[in-house]
Structures are given as C-alpha cells and as structure tokens.
Amino acid sequence: MLSGTTSTPTNVNVSPLVLVVEDEPEITKVLEAYLQHDGMRTHCAADGKEALRLFSQVRPDIVLLDIHLPGMDGVDVLKNIRSESDTPVIMVTAMADDVDKLVSLRLGADDYVVKPFSPAEVVARLRAVLRRVGTPISAARAAPINVGQLVIDVEGQCAFTRNDQGGIRPLPLTLTEFRLLARLATQPRRCFSRSDLIENCLPESDALDRVIDSHLSKLRRKLQDAGHGQLIETVRSMGYRLWHEA
Incomplete structure (x- = not known):
C-alpha cells in the first residue's frame, strides 16, 4: 500500500489509484497484491467511515466497494460518494444479493462483481470501467x-x-x-x-x-x-x- 496521503492528478505517467473497501483482511490482501502486480496503486479501508475519509483524502480514480461492511454499509457509502463525485464505483456482492445489486446500480454504481470471484476478473473489470470513463491507464504489462x-x-x-x-x-x-x-x-x-x-x-x-x-x-x-x-x-x-x- 502506498504511504502518501496527498491527491495526485491522474495522467499518462501515473497509474490509476484504486480504493479497495473490504472488511475481510485475506480478500483485501489478495486484491491488493493482484492490483499492484497489474501496475495500479492502492489504498484500503475496512469499514464505511474509513472509506469515506480516504475517498476525500486521496481522491481515487476508482472504488472497489463491498456492500456488506461493519457499521455503514456499502450502499450508504455509495450514496455519500455519489452526492459529491462521479468517480467510478464497482460494487462487490454475495451471490444471493440480487436486490442489493439492483439498488446499487440504480444509485449509480458502474459495475458489480459477485463473491466468490477471481482476482484476475476483478482487475479486468476495473480496467474496463477505467477505459469506459476515459481514465488513462498504463499499457498492458508483458506477460510473466x-x-x-x-x-x-x-x-x-x-x-x-x-x-x-x-x-x-x-x-x-x-x-x-x-x-x-x-x-x-x-x-x-x-x-x-x-x-x-x-x-x-x-x-x-x-x-x-x-x-x-x-x-x-x-x-x-x-x-x-x-x-x-x-x-x-x-x-x-x-x-x-x-x-x-x-
């Protein structure tokens, strides 16, 4: 995780900054590793209040937001984000949460992924949304x-x-x-x-x-x-x- 706390304007020389909001440490660790390996920068939050604090502080290029969080849930976090920003948000939901998915999309989520998911699929979804909204992203890395x-x-x-x-x-x-x-x-x-x-x-x-x-x-x-x-x-x-x- 990057230690910087100031916002950096996105340009062709700066990789996208992803705010990962997830309360399960093991999932956070895997997502962070995959995103950083793909060349993206990350900040992580384990609850809704921390997510909103970081969102205002670092101004990420995109948010990966779990619906079920302790305290303030992901839908409320999305409402707060949408009240001040059109930053793209991808919701993370459990298999049975069809209602949550529909509510989130109506509130302005750009996409959703369903648990259990492939971390590689999440990276691909993030890149697809970033391309769709016109955020510059680095060229694909050479295959390992x-x-x-x-x-x-x-x-x-x-x-x-x-x-x-x-x-x-x-x-x-x-x-x-x-x-x-x-x-x-x-x-x-x-x-x-x-x-x-x-x-x-x-x-x-x-x-x-x-x-x-x-x-x-x-x-x-x-x-x-x-x-x-x-x-x-x-x-x-x-x-x-x-x-x-x-």
Missing part, C-alpha cells in the same frame, strides 16, 4: 513467465509463488538472483553456460565462475524455502538449467 507455481515478472523485476487459492507470496531475491532466475526461465531445460550467465546477468562486473556459483546457490536455497524444490540443476562441466516438468 510461469513455471509451475512460480511466476517471474520480468517487467516488474520480481518473482512470487502462487498458491491454489489464488494468493501470491513474493520471493525475497536480490537483483542478481532475479536476473539469473529470469535468464534461466526464458528457455527452461536449456543449459546456460557460466559465461553466458555472467555476460547477461552481471555485465557490469568482472565476476568469476565461482561468483555465479555463489549467487545460484543462494537462489536455489530461496526457491527451496518457497517450496519449489530442485528447480535449478547443475550440468557438470557446462553450466546450469532450469528444469520443470510441463
């Missing part, structure tokens, strides 16, 4: 590299583990470790020589083979700690490869 449950985001220079429930856990990699992992992942099962890895991952250094060995040893340990087993193999007298059964 997926190796089983391991996701390597070359553009964002980060890697994370995805679990079966759709949650993600970042891997604490150094820049060199990330470069090595990304290089190996471009062509799984190909053996990369140490000289190739030095040239492409540490071009600014005079690293020796044993330095690459040290970096890869640390990378392997972090992958193992994250549950990815022996993902990187040593090819004797040749180099290294990333091995994954398709």
Whole structure:
C-alpha cells in the first residue's frame, strides 16, 4: 500500500489509484497484491467511515466497494460518494444479493462483481470501467513467465509463488538472483553456460565462475524455502538449467 496521503492528478505517467473497501483482511490482501502486480496503486479501508475519509483524502480514480461492511454499509457509502463525485464505483456482492445489486446500480454504481470471484476478473473489470470513463491507464504489462507455481515478472523485476487459492507470496531475491532466475526461465531445460550467465546477468562486473556459483546457490536455497524444490540443476562441466516438468 502506498504511504502518501496527498491527491495526485491522474495522467499518462501515473497509474490509476484504486480504493479497495473490504472488511475481510485475506480478500483485501489478495486484491491488493493482484492490483499492484497489474501496475495500479492502492489504498484500503475496512469499514464505511474509513472509506469515506480516504475517498476525500486521496481522491481515487476508482472504488472497489463491498456492500456488506461493519457499521455503514456499502450502499450508504455509495450514496455519500455519489452526492459529491462521479468517480467510478464497482460494487462487490454475495451471490444471493440480487436486490442489493439492483439498488446499487440504480444509485449509480458502474459495475458489480459477485463473491466468490477471481482476482484476475476483478482487475479486468476495473480496467474496463477505467477505459469506459476515459481514465488513462498504463499499457498492458508483458506477460510473466510461469513455471509451475512460480511466476517471474520480468517487467516488474520480481518473482512470487502462487498458491491454489489464488494468493501470491513474493520471493525475497536480490537483483542478481532475479536476473539469473529470469535468464534461466526464458528457455527452461536449456543449459546456460557460466559465461553466458555472467555476460547477461552481471555485465557490469568482472565476476568469476565461482561468483555465479555463489549467487545460484543462494537462489536455489530461496526457491527451496518457497517450496519449489530442485528447480535449478547443475550440468557438470557446462553450466546450469532450469528444469520443470510441463
């Protein structure tokens, strides 16, 4: 979550700011991770009063608003937002809340999503509404590299583990470790020589083979700690490869 509290005008160089209003911490955490991974900025609120305070303070580009909140519910929050702003709002509702959905749309909600939802679908809905209202959004990010449950985001220079429930856990990699992992992942099962890895991952250094060995040893340990087993193999007298059964 961003720590800034002042409003920033939206332009082509600033990613959209999403206000996520959700009282279930695990859902908030997953949504925030997906939105930030997609290049959006986020602020989060767990109840209606906090949502309205943040809305006035940060002036988000769009609001993702759960209907069922402690204290002031989402419909009342929407009424308050609509009394002063036409900022797009996407409501989040439970499967049985057809009446709530209709009421929210009549009050001026731009769209709704139904729990349980796919976080990727929520991101797509947000982008669709932002395009519809003319809010500049960044170009689509380059597709990440997926190796089983391991996701390597070359553009964002980060890697994370995805679990079966759709949650993600970042891997604490150094820049060199990330470069090595990304290089190996471009062509799984190909053996990369140490000289190739030095040239492409540490071009600014005079690293020796044993330095690459040290970096890869640390990378392997972090992958193992994250549950990815022996993902990187040593090819004797040749180099290294990333091995994954398709």
